[in-house]
Amino acid sequence: MYFPSGGCQTCKQRRIKASSPNVHAVLSLVPKFQPINPLYCDGTRPICQRCTKARRICLQTTAFKRNGLLIHDENHYASGKNKRPRGPRTSLTVFRPELDLHTRALAYYLVCHVQTVTDLPNISGGLPESVASWRASGKTCPMVDLALSSMALAVFSRTQRHPPAATEASSKYQCLLRLAQERIAQLRSSSLDGRGFDACLLTISLMGRYEGVIYHPGDPAFKHSFISSSIWSHHNGAMAILRFWYDHVNRTPATTLIRDTRRGLIRSSLLRNIKIPDWMLDGSIFGERDREEDYDRIFVRTVNLQYASASLRHKECPDITEIKRLSKEAGELDKALRSWVTKFPDKWSYQRHILKDSDPQPNTPFYSPVVYSYSSPGYAAVWNQSFALGMLINRIHLKILGLTPLQQTGDSTFEPQRRTCAKRLRTMADSLASSLPFCLEKFRVVDNNSTSPSPCEPSIIFRPDGEIKPYLAVLAVWPLSVASIIDGIDVQLRRWFQSQLADIGKVTGEGVLESVKTDEWVIL
Numbered sequence: 001m002y003f004p005s006g007g008c009q010t011c012k013q014r015r016i017k018a019s020s021p022n023v024h025a026v027l028s029l030v031p032k033f034q035p036i037n038p039l040y041c042d043g044t045r046p047i048c049q050r051c052t053k054a055r056r057i058c059l060q061t062t063a064f065k066r067n068g069l070l071i072h073d074e075n076h077y078a079s080g081k082n083k084r085p086r087g088p089r090t091s092l093t094v095f096r097p098e099l100d101l102h103t104r105a106l107a108y109y110l111v112c113h114v115q116t117v118t119d120l121p122n123i124s125g126g127l128p129e130s131v132a133s134w135r136a137s138g139k140t141c142p143m144v145d146l147a148l149s150s151m152a153l154a155v156f157s158r159t160q161r162h163p164p165a166a167t168e169a170s171s172k173y174q175c176l177l178r179l180a181q182e183r184i185a186q187l188r189s190s191s192l193d194g195r196g197f198d199a200c201l202l203t204i205s206l207m208g209r210y211e212g213v214i215y216h217p218g219d220p221a222f223k224h225s226f227i228s229s230s231i232w233s234h235h236n237g238a239m240a241i242l243r244f245w246y247d248h249v250n251r252t253p254a255t256t257l258i259r260d261t262r263r264g265l266i267r268s269s270l271l272r273n274i275k276i277p278d279w280m281l282d283g284s285i286f287g288e289r290d291r292e293e294d295y296d297r298i299f300v301r302t303v304n305l306q307y308a309s310a311s312l313r314h315k316e317c318p319d320i321t322e323i324k325r326l327s328k329e330a331g332e333l334d335k336a337l338r339s340w341v342t343k344f345p346d347k348w349s350y351q352r353h354i355l356k357d358s359d360p361q362p363n364t365p366f367y368s369p370v371v372y373s374y375s376s377p378g379y380a381a382v383w384n385q386s387f388a389l390g391m392l393i394n395r396i397h398l399k400i401l402g403l404t405p406l407q408q409t410g411d412s413t414f415e416p417q418r419r420t421c422a423k424r425l426r427t428m429a430d431s432l433a434s435s436l437p438f439c440l441e442k443f444r445v446v447d448n449n450s451t452s453p454s455p456c457e458p459s460i461i462f463r464p465d466g467e468i469k470p471y472l473a474v475l476a477v478w479p480l481s482v483a484s485i486i487d488g489i490d491v492q493l494r495r496w497f498q499s500q501l502a503d504i505g506k507v508t509g510e511g512v513l514e515s516v517k518t519d520e521w522v523i524l
Contacts, residue, residue: 007019008048011041018043047111052111102152102153105156106152113155114131114471115471117377119379121292126264128471129256130202130256130257130261133257141203142179143180143203147202150206150210151206151209151213153166154173159470159509197255201257205238205260205264207234212510215510215512215515216511217515242258242261245258262280269303270482273310276300291340295340295385301329302389306392309326309400313399320404320405323404334393337390356369365440368433371438377441380438380475384435387428387429387431388428388482391432394422395486395487395524398422401414401418425489430493441463442466443463444460444461444463445461446460470508473508480497487523498517
């Protein structure tokens, strides 16, 4: 009798046994349960944890189109002249799977783009962490599966230059739009649980990303700039669902998806220059805790400060009292950010290195000879966020100080503040430029003290191919986006930020990022 294995086809070909799903289902109820043997395939779909860890394409049995049987040819060993080698039978007729386009695209997207980074603090969590949280929960939803498929096909089409994938992505996306409208309409039901909210929020997040992927700067088909494109309609929908969850009398505890959705909405509020509503101000309600909550509080106040300063700039005669109030708040935010980074654990700290040969050109991975190294790209991502936020706060502060009347521009109070903000802005911009190469794994540091009897400097090893891994590129998108929308820094440095962001847009497949070099890009 034939007993089919529950493992994926990739693990079967690698001779990795499949674990029993029933045993894992029972043991998963035990607190702090860890898998008994991590070498087993758990059979998770669409990609098992074993393939996730090994970064392999996880092929399911249903992806194969079987055209015949697997036969072992033993004839040349029958005479006894040739000895059968030990180990797996080498005479097996290898079955070559014919994968359909959807399977290839989904496997590529999940392995290369939606992988989570080791030692990534929660502060820098985003879409990959949301997808990972959904998969780890064991939840299933046809709407989420369709959203993942649409996104995977669109990214595969753009990054691998495969037009048929774009056609299939568009078809699936149209089906998704109809299904999402029906599913989201069920939010009015009082019986909707946390799983329903998570499914809707993850679907809308993927739909917004899909619109960003298919966006082509300068294409006549996209008549409006990205700041007014259909991307933001999905953000509006996510905000409506989040507000529904917030107003729900018996709302479920905040999940990772609820937390990450709110973070994305706050970022989009900055880019769109809109005020964050009062019900979204308290991050603790949406799952922010400890160090993440402290950062969230600073960031939320900064976004609203940007909105207030922009509104003040549109007035013909700004009130000097209001200018001083906003200037004081900006100073408090910068001080709070300085205090926040001092509380980082020691293992998050960075080391400063000097490169011997570096030419600050827009298309080079290194802007200056000074680079920072960390013990993990995840820690670099946190520092990059702090550098970008420091740039934003001080640029807003400078613009507020620029609103002072002409007769007070030389005031003894305002002028020192201008010099301090300008210096701080340059420092944060230079630090971000020095930190990004390590986050993108452009180099690694080798400690020579372990092989040398005398103390010596560590060696810098550059990556010869210069290829950026998509799941690492995602970590640099937001800091670079902030740096690219800020004026007032060195022109050459700003062009370097824009060039790096455009390159990352090509790696991640997000066409909206490639518009950074066009007039469509927003400038605060």
